Structures are given as C-alpha cells and as structure tokens.
Amino acid sequence: xxxxxxxxxxxxxxxxxxxxxxxxxxxxxxxxxxxxxxxxxxxxxxxxxxxxxxxxxxxxxxxxxxxxxxxxxxxxxxxxxxxxxxxxxxxxxxxxxxxxxxxxxxxxxxxxxxxxxxxxxxxxxxxxxxxxxxxxxxxxxxxxxxxxxxxxxxxxxxxxxxxxxxxxxxxxxxxxxxxxxxxxxxxxxxxxxxxxxxxxxxxxxxxxxxxxxxxxxxxxxxxxxxxxxxxxxxxxxxxxxxxxxx
Amino acid sequence: xxxxxxxxxxxxxxxxxxxxxxxxxxxxxxxxxxxxxxxxxxxxxxxxxxxxxxxxxxxxxxxxxxxxxxxxxxxxxxxxxxxxxxxxxxxxxxxxxxxxxxxxxxxxxxxxxxxxxxxxxxxxxxxxxxxxxxxxxxxxxxxxxxxxxxxxxxxxxxxxxxxxxxxxxxxxxxxxxxxxxxxxxxxxxxxxxxxxxxxxxxxxxxxxxxxxxxxxxxxxxxxxxxxxxxxxxxxxxxxxxxxxxxxxxxx
Numbered sequence: 001x002x003x004x005x006x007x008x009x010x011x012x013x014x015x016x017x018x019x020x021x022x023x024x025x026x027x028x029x030x031x032x033x034x035x036x037x038x039x040x041x042x043x044x045x046x047x048x049x050x051x052x053x054x055x056x057x058x059x060x061x062x063x064x065x066x067x068x069x070x071x072x073x074x075x076x077x078x079x080x081x082x083x084x085x086x087x088x089x090x091x092x093x094x095x096x097x098x099x100x101x102x103x104x105x106x107x108x109x110x111x112x113x114x115x116x117x118x119x120x121x122x123x124x125x126x127x128x129x130x131x132x133x134x135x136x137x138x139x140x141x142x143x144x145x146x147x148x149x150x151x152x153x154x155x156x157x158x159x160x161x162x163x164x165x166x167x168x169x170x171x172x173x174x175x176x177x178x179x180x181x182x183x184x185x186x187x188x189x190x191x192x193x194x195x196x197x198x199x200x201x202x203x204x205x206x207x208x209x210x211x212x213x214x215x216x217x218x219x220x221x222x223x224x225x226x227x228x229x230x231x232x233x234x235x236x237x238x239x240x241x242x243x244x245x246x
Numbered sequence: 247x248x249x250x251x252x253x254x255x256x257x258x259x260x261x262x263x264x265x266x267x268x269x270x271x272x273x274x275x276x277x278x279x280x281x282x283x284x285x286x287x288x289x290x291x292x293x294x295x296x297x298x299x300x301x302x303x304x305x306x307x308x309x310x311x312x313x314x315x316x317x318x319x320x321x322x323x324x325x326x327x328x329x330x331x332x333x334x335x336x337x338x339x340x341x342x343x344x345x346x347x348x349x350x351x352x353x354x355x356x357x358x359x360x361x362x363x364x365x366x367x368x369x370x371x372x373x374x375x376x377x378x379x380x381x382x383x384x385x386x387x388x389x390x391x392x393x394x395x396x397x398x399x400x401x402x403x404x405x406x407x408x409x410x411x412x413x414x415x416x417x418x419x420x421x422x423x424x425x426x427x428x429x430x431x432x433x434x435x436x437x438x439x440x441x442x443x444x445x446x447x448x449x450x451x452x453x454x455x456x457x458x459x460x461x462x463x464x465x466x467x468x469x470x471x472x473x474x475x476x477x478x479x480x481x482x483x484x485x486x487x488x489x490x491x492x493x494x495x496x497x
Contacts, residue, residue: 160408187462188460
C-alpha cells in the first residue's frame with residue numbers, strides 16, 4: 001500500500017496554485033498511490049474560511065482514498081482549537097497542518113503549542129512545513145517537539161533544500177518527530193534518515209498534485225532502502241498515523 | 247542523446263567532491279552522453295588550477311565531458327585573465343559563477359567585466375541561483391539585463407525555495423530573452439511545464455548538479471515531465487548543444 005502524506009486541494013490564484021480532488025486522484029493513480037492526506041494551501045480561519053468544508057467534501061467524494069488534514073492559523077487560538085475539534089470529531093480529519101510562512105506564527109509560540117497539544121490529545125499528527133524559510137527550519141520547530149512530547153510532529157519536506165541534515169539531527173533528539181520526504185531533492189538523505197532514526201519514522205509525501213507523485217515515489221525507490229524499509233516509508237508508517245488498514 | 251547541463255568536478259571546500267571517473271560512470275549508468283563540467287571551489291581558492299583540473303579531466307574523458315570555467319569576481323583582472331586562459335587555451339565552453347560560494351552579489355557592477363568578456367568570447371554564463379542575498383532571480387535579472395548578448399543560465403529552475411516563493415521572480419527573469427533555466431531540483435513539475443508553455447522549450451535544460459544532487463533522480467525529473475516529446479528532446483540535449491556550441495562533442 002502506498003500512501004502520500006502530503007497533497008493539496010485549493011484554489012489560490014495569487015500563488016498560482018489551483019488543485020482539485022480529481023487532480024489529486026488522477027496523479028495518485030498515475031503513481032499507484034492508494035491513499036493520500038490532503039490539505040489546503042491557505043489557513044483557516046482568516047483567508048480560507050471554507051477550508052474545512054472544501055477538504056471534507058473532497059474526502060467524502062473519494063472515501064478511503066483521501067484523508068483530510070485541517071490547516072489552521074494559530075493566531076485565532078480559540079476558534080482554531082474549536083475548528084480542530086470539529087474537524088476531527090465531526091468530519092473525520094486525520095491530521096493538523098501548520099505552515100509558519102503563511103501564518104507568521106512561530107512554531108514555539110503559545111498558540112501553536114496549544115494546537116499541537118490538542119492534536120496529540122485527539123490522536124492525530126501535526127504536519128509542519130519544514131524548509132528553509134525563517135520559522136520553518138528544523139531548529140525552529142524543535143522547541144515545539146520538546147514541548148509536546150505526546151504529539152507526533154511531521155517535518156514536511158524534511159528540511160527542504162538546505163536544512164535536511166538539521167532535520168535528521170532534530171529527529172534523532174526527539175522520538176515524536178517523523179520526517180516526510182516531499183520536494184527535497186536528495187534521495188541519499190532519505191537513506192541516511194532511515195539509517196539514523198529508523199524506517200518507522202520516515203514517510204513518503206509528494207506535495208502534489210503540482211509536484212509529481214510518480215517522481216516523488218521514485219525518489220524513495222532510488223534511496224536504495226531494503227524492501228521492508230521501503231514498504232514502511234511508502235505506506236505502512238502513514239497507515240499507522242492515519243489509523244487506516246495497510 | 248542526453249547532455250547533463252551541469253556537474254561539478256573536484257573537491258570542494260564546502261564538503262562535497264566528485265572525480266571524473268565517478269562522474270562518467272554515473273553518466274554511463276543513466277545512458278547520458280556527457281556533461282558540462284564546472285570546477286568546485288577548491289580549498290586553496292586557486293581557480294587557475296581548478297580550471298586546469300577540469301580541462302584535463304575533460305581531455306581524458308573520451309569525449310564525455312566539456313569543461314566550463316569558474317572564476318571569482320573578487321579577483322578582478324586576475325579573474326578576467328583566468329577566464330581568457332580557460333576558454334582560449336583550455337577549451338572551456340562557458341563561465342560558471344557561484345555567488346554564494348565566492349561571496350559576491352551577482353548584480354554587483356564589479357561582475358559586469360566578466361559578462362562583457364564572456365560576450366567577447368561567445369560563451370554562456372551559468373549562475374548558481376536562488377541563494378538569498380547573492381543570486382536571487384530578480385538580482386540575476388538585473389545582471390542579465392546588462393549583458394543581453396550573453397545567454398545567462400539559472401540553476402534550479404531559477405529559484406531555490408521549497409515553498410516556490412521565488413517562482414514568480416524566476417518568471418520575471420525568464421521575461422528576458424537571454425535567460426534560461428536548469429531543471430535541477432525543481433520540485434514542481436508544473437513549473438517545468440509552465441516554462442515550456444510560456445517561455446518556450448528552448449529556454450530550459452536538463453542538469454543534474456551532481457554531486458550535490460542525484461543524476462538518476464534529476465534525469466527522471468525531466469523524463470516524467472508533462473511536456474511534449476519535442477520539448478523533452480530540447481531539454482535533454484538540443485538546448486545544451488546550441489548554447490554551449492557543441493559540435494560533434496558528447497554525441
């Protein structure tokens with residue numbers, strides 16, 4: 001089973017991002033991906049007031065294939081906590097997405113910590129955009145991982161272009177951190193991550209549909225993992241995090 | 247035929263290395279005809295020796311490697327002499343500039359003499375792109391605008407941000423007719439398709455950026471791109487052949 005833990009559905013003309021559920025499914029089929037975690041690219045509330053409904057509707061359209069992650073803005077603390085509860089308890093969302101570039105909310109800020117802890121209490125992981133911009137680097141996210149040991153924190157892009165070594169180091173220090181492989185261009189670093197933190201803590205993502213799930217899947221294959229580790233990275237770990245049968 | 251538009255050779259003071267034998271083996275494994283090879287920034291900062299090393303590697307590669315010169319603009323007239331020598335005596339087919347590793351701003355006026363010399367020598371300039379403060383796509387736009395007769399090739403699709411935040415700026419650079427981009431590290435395949443459909447397939451080239459990036463993976467990036475076959479042919483070899491003036495080399 002292959003599960004893509006990082007796909008997007010949204011329509012934000014200003015960023016050149018327009019992605020539908022049908023596009024995600026098409027690209028998943030192209031890559032033999034069975035299921036995917038889907039999220040918007042702008043935050044709820046604030047500039048994306050219909051985000052919960054948009055993702056819930058997409059997941060409803062493709063049951064068993066798309067699983068929702070709710071992307072929230074930490075500054076709207078009480079409202080966001082309420083939306084998180086609602087998304088998980090009423091709409092079956094499986095994860096929380098945080099993107100400090102769009103929210104300008106630091107990962108270690110109190111509002112963010114409150115959301116991560118609530119996600120942990122609800123039994124869902126928190127996926128951070130983790131790249132090269134200020135507030136998104138592994139070392140910026142590390143204090144949040146330390147403050148929320150009972151919450152699983154996924155470092156999306158595992159440090160991007162320039163912070164991959166730091167992502168692996170931070171994951172070595174915090175067992176609640178999982179590395180997600182999308183967009184970063186270094187197959188060898190996926191292998192290194194598996195060797196250093198274990199295959200159980202590395203998961204496949206594509207950042208599709210504008211990135212290619214086929215190419216991103218092949219990156220994991222090129223990494224040269226054992227067949228067992230490949231299975232874990234491509235799907236089994238994600239199935240566990242999503243609470244679905246692999 | 248497939249040509250890798252950029253690979254680095256030597257031992258870098260920044261912690262990476264690749265020798266000609268390993269590079270050629272990697273190319274053969276992926277059925278790549280050859281590569282345009284640029285020197286790394288040596289520990290001793292001796293770009294004359296670095297250029298010689300790559301020229302020698304190319305000469306001994308059985309036609310697999312074509313050398314590119316690398317100089318440091320802070321070296322002033324010496325950099326101009328090194329560029330001349332690399333092209334005229336050592337057979338370099340392009341100039342490689344790495345603003346982040348040599349610590350200069352690409353749009354600093356002091357870089358322009360090198361651009362003018364590249365124009366006189368009839369060679370393109372490849373710029374390691376996307377390093378904040380050194381080679382942002384809009385900074386390279388300013389640089390390229392000042393030397394319209396020189397093809398300026400931006401690595402990494404013209405931007406190096408995992409959120410694609412500089413993609414629009416890379417598009418602004420591509421509005422100039424003398425700007426081209428490499429495919430290395432471009433994580434959005436819709437960007438590759440967009441460059442082809444908006445600016446033309448002759449504006450984008452396959453490059454692996456080995457050993458920093460992975461030859462096999464970077465080649466797949468192009469092979470899987472959602473662009474017409476004719477566009478892919480240009481990306482994989484046609485554009486490099488034209489821009490670097492390759493005749494029978496790498497065939």
